[in-house]
Amino acid sequence: MTKPPRWLSFLLSCFGDPNTLEEVQGDLLELYAYWVKTVGERKARWRYGWSVLKLLRPLARRKKDDSINHFLSPAMLRNYLKIAFRNLTRNKAYSFINIGGLAVGMAVAMLIGLWVYDELSFDKTVPNYARIAKPMLHQTVDGMTTTSEWVPIPLSTALKNDYGSDFSRVILAHSSGEQILAHGTSQFTKRGSYVEPGFTEMLSLPMQRGIRSGLNDPASILLSASVADALFGKTDPINQIVKVNNKVAVKVAGVYDDFSTNSEFRDMAYLLPWAQFVADQEWVKRSEDNWSVNAFQLFVEMAPNTNLDQVSAKIESVKARHAKDEAKYNPRAFLHPMSRWHLYSEWENGIPVRGRIQFVWLFGIIGGFVLLLACINFMNLSTARSEKRAKEVGIRKAVGSVRSQLVSQFFGESFLVVFFAFALALLLVQLTLPAFNEIADKTMGILWDNPLFWAIGIGFSLITGLVAGSYPAFYLSGFQPVKVLKGTFRVGRFASLPRKVLVVMQFTVSVTLIIGTIIVFRQIQYAKNRPLGFDRNGMVTVRMNTPDLMTNYPIIHTELLQTGAVQHVAESNNTTSGVYSSDSRLDWKGRDPNRPVDFNVVTCTHDFGKTVGWQIKEGRDFSRAFSTDSVGLIMNESAIKYMGLKKPIGERVKWGEEMYTIIGVVKDLVTDSPFEPVKQTVFRLNYTWTNFITIRLNPQLSAREALDKIEPVFRKYNPGGPFDYKFMSDEYDQKFRAEERIGKLATLFAILAIFISCLGLFGLASFMAEQRTKEIGVRKVLGASVLNLWGLLSKDFVFLVLIGFGIATPIAYYSLSDWLRHYQYRTDISWWIFAASGIGALAITLLTVSFQSIKAALMNPVKSLRSE
Amino acid sequence: MKRAFLGEFEEVVLLTVAVLDESAYGVTITQEIEQKTGRAVGFSTVHTTLQRLEEKGYLSSKMSGATAERGGRRKRFFTVTTAGRKALMEVKNIREQLWDALPPQTLQLMGG
Structure with missing residues (x-):
């Protein structure tokens, strides 16, 4: 039998009056067949088209339908809510994974969002900034x-x-x-x-x-x-x-x-x-x-x-x-x-470079990824579980549910869960914000009264709910009840493909973060283990910021030594935690006239070397026994290399208008950034250009005891100022602050990303195991061992994680070598880091999956096969 | 009460629905009118007239009876309501009164 032209039918279905569409379509089909029989196909087509054209009612609206009233009736709503809660409570572990995972992801995204907001709003409080x-x-x-x-x-x-x-x-x-x-x-x-x-x-x-x-x-x-x-x-x-x-x-x-x-x-x-x-x-x-x-x-x-x-x-x-x-x-x-x-204050060779904005981007991207991971999980688990509800869909349809009802039921459930997670995330953020502020060095709060915050939060929840709910809402609700209830319903071969892609993505992100964290920490450790050239423990500095301290120094010096709490005391213009003076007026034999001259300058008293504990490589330290030491210089190794001197001791150096002699060479002292090479530095005696007192505490006493003995001396001779001192070891640790902050944040995010990925994996594994209950039962009956089954169930996931690892390796390698390039003194990226993170990720995966697969493998086949 | 106005085609459709009794829906009505009157009636015309009559309260309808040849769609079956029957009767009475008032010679001329 011929069919009427498709496009005409389509036109009718689009623009016909929706209230009578069904019977009109039916009637026309029937008439078409009749016309074909009575007047021939050509005329029938003509008549069909004519009728359709005359029946187009493009502006017609559907009249209020009875079914809408059913849908919104309180009884049905109550039923939907009841079913939703029953579904959540029946599978507590699953609900926990689903809601908890999403909440953690949202919380992380919120924290990062707050951080980014704070960075972006820097300096914007001034009205005409x-x-x-x-x-x-x-x-x-x-x-x-x-x-x-x-x-x-x-x-x-x-x-x-x-x-x-x-x-x-x-x-x-x-x-x-x-x-x-x-x-x-x-x-x-x-x-x-x-x-x-x-x-x-x-x-x-x-x-x-x-x-x-x-x-x-x-x-x-x-x-x-x-x-x-x-x-x-x-x-x-x-x-x-x-x-x-x-x-x-x-x-x-x-x-x-x-x-x-x-x-x-x-x-x-x-x-x-x-x-x-x-x-x-x-x-x-x-x-x-x-x-x-x-x-x-x-x-x-x-x-x-x-x-x-x-x-x-x-x-x-x-x-x-x-x-x-x-x-x-x-x-x-x-x-x-x-x-x-704040964000764009770095230049390289006169050209603006990324600056702090790169961290805003970096963390923004990480936050986005963690959130993405959480959403992937949520969608994965929601869709996986929803297949279990195919029977419910069948029964609902058989009893008289319209498709639109089912669609809104599943969407409603999805939104309910997402908003549950959103509320939980707000709570989590509120609880963890103080700790996060501590790490990030901020004073942020949740922007309760900021409409943008709410708009983003709620908007995002809606999108997640929509995406996660769309599969059950549109796919499941389209099932034919007869098939579903008979049990012939089968998911297609490729239904699990998107889920696999998502798992691969999760592990790509997680492994990248693991590798990143390891390298950041290795870099910090590498710099921390760098030989300093002086002993930073038990060393205290005091800034000479009042006239009393300047004039009374000699007597303070002697009295400090008399307390017995102090081994050495010296004065200098800079401390070993940072040299901020430099000079370019030095000249020596064999200087390349085209090269600019730039030396760090430390002026100090005779005891400085002993106080900081530097190591003399050649020559000797300053000594009171030689009056000529007032024109003597001590250079560090870098300076000798910089000057190109073969035999430095006794070499004459012209400094401004005066002549000096090099009397000693010391091993490099790391006074500035521990990540940079040591700058050429010259040490010279000077009892007037001094800003700091450096004190070497007696190691036989505890720091507290020693300071208690020192303090009265300062009180006595410097009554106008407080006794402010700084431990050199603290000052040194300060230099790692920025790197340690990145390290801590990276660890935090890596752990969360892995946690979220594992939650997802756990949920998926349990779902897989459940789906294959019968298969496992049959295999067991036929003689499969537990090990066999464990391998069978774990294999798939291991494969996915390996793919993820394969993608993550180059990404991590390139981005981290880029990061390390900022540091002159840097660790290398060795292969074992990648191997270790790969093995780590694999181990975590196996642990997560094994719990489920072993449980499934140990199940009694009688139980799993009896149900049919 | 204002006398209900029934157009000529409306009257035909309403009558056909009454004739077809239980099996009156779009297709049968169109075919019946076509066969009985011998004139080609557009389906759309019949459809709109049916809609109008239902709006006026002369017809009521319900959906049922899906068949495969209709692509599984249901039919809308129409039945004449009491108001519809009254209206038909009224039209018939007016016609009869008019016929009765016709002078016999005129009637003969028309070949009656």
Whole structure:
């Protein structure tokens, strides 16, 4: 029998009046057959088409159907809920895996999301952050371009004079470092800044007391609320006197809200006027017209109606024009906008590179992946379990369920579970946030009142619910009840393919994270095991920040030694935890005139070497027995290599206008980053250029006992300052903070990713085992051993994990060699790391799967076969 | 009560439904009218008329009787309601009154 034209029928089904569509379609089919018989096919087609055209009702709406009312009836809703909860409680382990896994994934994603949000909102609390910028300089020395925010003071004047109309404010600033603030008996060591008075207006600093213009008086200070509270407690701090470094007395002119923790200025506990800095520090006064002292920070606020990028291009040549001597370094000025300070502040050879934003991306991607893993699990398990409900679908259909009812039932269930997980995730985040803040060095909270947070959270839950629920909703609800109930229903051969792909993906991510974690930790360990060239244990440094400490040093020195708690005491300009002085005026025989000269400089007293415990390689240490040692130098190994000296001892070095002699060579001291090569360093005697006292504690006493004996000496001779000391070992550990933070976070995420993957695997394995119950029963009856069955059930998963491992290896290798390239002193990526993570992943997989497969293999075949 | 208006074609369709009794649905109605009146009736016309009559309350319908030749779709069977019967009777009465009022010679001329 011929059929009427397809496209016409399709047209009708699309645009016919939905209320009468069924009978019209039927009637027309019947009539078509009749017409074919009576008037021939050609005419029949014609008539059919004509009728269809006349019946098109493109705008017709379906009238309210009775079945909708059934669906929304409270009785049915109650039934759906009841069935949903029964399904959840009947299989507690499965429900736990499903909801728990998703909740953990969501919680991780939320934590990372909060972290990313915090990073992105950095420096955005200042109202006009978009118009604030930092002038910075690119300078090229020896083909290498360095980029620095440290600029000379005259740049400020030049910007004001030459480009006055582009800037509404140009403000100089300089960190004061740690200084002692004292009022009466309360003393604190805090970091602050010297700034020009307009600084407060530029940042719209929220004042609690006093006025923003307070810094116009050179003898004033603005305190942050927390410092004011610590110093004055309940008394009104305004107009009280504070002594800075026991030297300068200033009057409190105002108290401002502490800078928020996600601000560039978060360490600024107080603000001192720039005028005071100039008056107080001789070198600053000298630097006022000196274009070569790049040691100050500059902030500008753009004038209205100016374009930051255009102005940035305009000021490029400002330094080269004004400072002819500096022009050889090709100094190029530019503006670095406040919105980019935090995330985009790294340059390589004058070109902006990734900077901190790469961590935002990295963690964002990891978070996305963990969430993806959790979702994959959820979908996997949901669809796997839903096949068990085919019978329910059959019965529901037989009893009279419409397909739309089943669709909404399964979606409803899916949403219910997802929102359950969402609530659980919120709880988890709330509980783990303090610990996470600790690791990530943040003060974040859940953004309860942020609509964006809720929109993303709920939107995401909806999507997950939709995707996870779509399989049962659309696939299962389409079953023919007769087939399902008869038991002839079979899933297709490829039904499990997507599930396998998902498992492979999970293990790719997990194995990558495992490898990453191992390498990050090996890198940290590698740097930690690096020979330091000095003994960092039992060494304490004290900053000499008051005049008393400077003048009383000789007597402090003797009295410290008399306490017996101290082996050696020395002074120096820098400590072994960081050398920040350098000099380029050195000259020696055989110097390559084209190579720039740059040495780290440590000035110290005779006992410095003994105190830090350096190792003399050649020559000798400074000695009081030789008066000529005042013009003697000690160099480190790198310096000798750098100078190209074969026999360094006795070699003459011209330093400025004076002649020195090398008397000794020491093994390299790792004073700066433990990941970088040691810089050439020169040590020289100097009893006036000193900033720190270094103390070697007596190893026979505990650190506490020793410090108790030392403290009275400092109290006695330095009454104006607190006894602030730092352990060198702590300072050294500080240098690993950033790396350790990455390491900790990577571990955390790796563990979670593995956990989530295993949950998924566990669920899938149990499902597989259950599906193959009968097969296992038959195999057992025919004589299969437990080992056989275990192999049979585990084989599939092992195979998937191996594929995952194969994909993960190159990904991990490339991304991690990229990461390691940042470090000069780095560990290698050896093959055993990959082997170990592969074996580890395999072991975890086998453990997870074996639990299920052995359970299934041990089952009594009588039980599994009886049910039919 | 306002007298229900029944169009000519509506009357034919309504009558056909009454004639077909239990088995009146789209196809049979169309075929019946075609055979009885000898004129080709569009299915769509019949369909819309049926819809209109149902809206007016002269017909009621229910779905049943799916067959394979209809692609498993059900038929919509129509029955005449009381209001429908009344309307038919009314039309018939008017016609009869008119016929009765016809002068005998005219009737003869028409060949009756």
